[in-house]
Structure formats: C-alpha cells, structure tokens
Amino acid sequence: MLGSEPITPAAIAALAAECKSDRKAMDLIARFGNDFAGLDLSGVDFRGVHTAGLETNLRKANFSGAKLAKAQFGAAILDGADFSGADLTDAEFVTASLRGANLQESTLTRTQLQWCDLTRANLGGNDLSTTLLTSSDFKQANLAGCALASVNREYGTGYFERADLTGADLHGLSLVRANFRGAILCSANLQDADLEETDFTGADLQEADLTNAKLHAAIFYSVRGISEKELRELQRQARRWEFDLQAGIQCFLGSPLFPLALLVVIPSAAWATGWTRNRRPDLAQDHPQPVRQYSISSLLFATFFIALFLGTGLWSATGLFSLTMVTAFCLMIEKIVFNRPPRPHAIAPLVVGLSYAALNAVCVLLLRAESIMLLAALAILIFPPTALIAVIATFKFRGWPLLTWELLGLAIWLGGIAFANLWFFAEIFASV
DSSP: OTTOSOOOHHHHHHHHHHHHHHTOOOBHHHHHOSBOTTOBOTTOBOOTTOOTTOOOBOTTOBOTTOBOTTOEEETOBOTTOBOTTOBOTTOEEESOBOTTOBOTTOBOTTOEEESOBOTTOBOTTOBOTTOBOTTOBOTTOBOTTOBOOOTTOBOSSOBOTTOBOTTOBOTTOBOTTOBOTTOBOTTOBOTTOBOTTOBOTTOBOTTOBOTTOBOTTOBOTTOBSSOHHHHHHHHHHHOHHHHHHHHHHHHHHTSTHHHHHHHHHHHHHHHHTTTTTOBOGGGTTTOSSOOBOOOHHHHHHHHHHHHHHHHHHHHOHHHHHHHHHHHHHHHHHHHHHTTOOOOHHHHHHHHHHHHHHHHHHHHHHTTOHHHHHHHHHHHHHHHHHHHHHHHHHHTTOTTSOOOHHHHHHHHHHHHHHHHHHHHHHHHHHHHO
C-alpha cells in the first residue's frame, strides 16, 4: 500500500540500490508517498541512478520542517515540493527542477542550487548570502526581501525574468549579462554590482539603488518606476549604442558578406589609386619589362590596406582570415584581370591555388581526416620557401625570374588553407 513502508535513510538507500541495479528511475512518491515532513534525512542521497532521463521523482513532496543537511538531490524532479522551514544546510541540487517549489523560511546555508529551474519558486525573505546559485533560472520567482549579497559572488548568467526582487539585497554581485526583463526591483539594493550587458527591459526600478553599479552596455528599454531624467542618465552610463555597433561590426566581419565585399573593394581601390596601372613610359626603351611607378595614391592605398588589416585583426579572427585569403586571391589574379599579358607564370599560381583549395574542400566534406592533415602539412612545408621566393622575386633581385606578386599570393593562400585545416581540427577536438 502506498506510503505504508517507513521512511528511513536505510529504506531510501535500499530503493536507490535497487533502481541502480535495474537501471530505472527512482520514484520515491510511488514507494513512500509524498509526506516527508519533519523527518531527519540528513546526508541522504536522493539521486538514484543519477543519469539523464532517469531523474528521481519527488514531485509535490512535503519536506516542511525536515532535516536535510548535506542531502544530495542531484537532478531530482521536485516541482511543487514544500521545503518551508526545512534545514538544507550544505544540501546539493544540481540541474534539479524546483518549479513552483516553496523554500520560504528554509535554511539555505552553503546550499548548492546550481543550474536549477526555480521558475515560480518561493524563496521570499531567505538569507541566500552563502547559497551557491550558479546560472539557476528564477523566472517569476519570489525573491522579495532576499539577501543575496556576499563578497566576490558571481552568479554567471542569472535569469530573473519577471521575478519579484522587491527590497532584495544584491549589492556588489557580479551579474554580467543577467536577465531582469519585467522583473520587480522596487527598493532593491544594487550598489556596486557588476551589471554589464544586463537586460532590464520592462523592469520596475522604483527606488532601486544603482549607486556605483557597472552599467556598460546594459539595456534600459521601457523600464518603469523612474523619471525620464533618471532613465536618460542610466542610458548615458550604459552607452548601449557603442556595444550594439561593436557587435554589428564583429558580426559583419565574421559573415560571408565580408569576403564578398572585399572582392569588390580591394580590386576597385587598387585600380582607382593606380596601383595596378601606373607605369613609367620614359623608361620603357631601357627596360623590356615596364616599371611600376609607385605614386602618392599607391602609397595611400598601401596605408589604407595596412590599417584595414590591423583593424580587422583587432575585431575578428574570422574577418582577418577572410581579408588574408581575399588579398591572396587578388594578388594571384592581378596580372590576368588588369589587362596584363597572360603569361604562364601568372596563370599557374591561380590554377595551383584553386585546385589545392578544391581538393581540400572535398576532403573536408568527406571528413577524410588523414587527407586533410596531409594537405595541411604539405601547405605548412611549402609556405615558407614559397613566401621567401615570392618576396625575393617581388623586389626583383638580379638573377631571379620576374614572378612578382602572384607567387606571393599563392604562398599566402597555401598558408591560409593550412591554418584553416588546423582551425577545423581544433574545433572538432574542442567539441569532443
């Protein structure tokens, strides 16, 4: 009969061992009923099998007034559970579901509530200054009058959407990128808190104290309870437009639109400045090959390009890679596109570079790891001598063939593909 078996730590441990042996979820409600009120269950392990999909069932369990010091609940399902007046000192809840749970007037000294779902939970008036609340979800929870402040506390990404934090003490906390959308923060103490990139959209900030709080990039859209003057001052401190601009630039530099734009901008700028077409006809009789004239406009283009390269590198590693590869491609096609005689040494680097990239792409699509690593190693070996030859040829030292920029473009292209392969494998290994 339901609930007929006495609830003791030994009985719970026996059920846990049985469930582990049978690889099934531990259902304490089905075995013992839901009345655990006033019991001494200190140190009990309620986790059961402790495996995703086999979480312990403690829905609507009544733990009011129970002694649960050092108890381990793990990822147990405790929706609607009543912990009012319970002693949860040093208890552990990790990824547990406590939706609608009542923890009012409970002792939460050094209690771990990490990555837990506390939606609509009632913690009103509790002292949470020593409670570990890492990245837990407090959506619509009652935290009115709670003391969360402590020295060097970090809550990770806090979720307090539509929560009631009336009179709560949050001073000095690190709440970077926290979500307070629609939250009630009337008379809350947020002095010296780190609120960078925090979202206060629709929040009620009536009489909230934000003295010396870090507000860079915080969002204050449609906030309530403060005057227009106070709102403008908060938005001035936040400078959200700077953050949005930076995010937009980084997004563009990391998108496929950036290399496509570069394919238009770089050749156009090179042609417009005369980098590819200025020559010195007065020296044509003495030199079988035309000599470039590096004009002021050409130098301006070079300066612009160096600034673009350095600026992109500061903003986005992906953007810097795109810029490098597009530049290498433009160097390889420079003689072919800008009305130059298509000599074999001008066409060959382009053919080699595109063939190498196509072969590499096929290997990546087929996930042929050994082939990708071979290609990366080959590019790494070829890149240094090719780059050296290209530099020497570009400056046309006596005795070297006139290979100029296209060979330098090929060297950069091969080095970029090698880097992309190593980046590809680094991402794979990081996700394993």
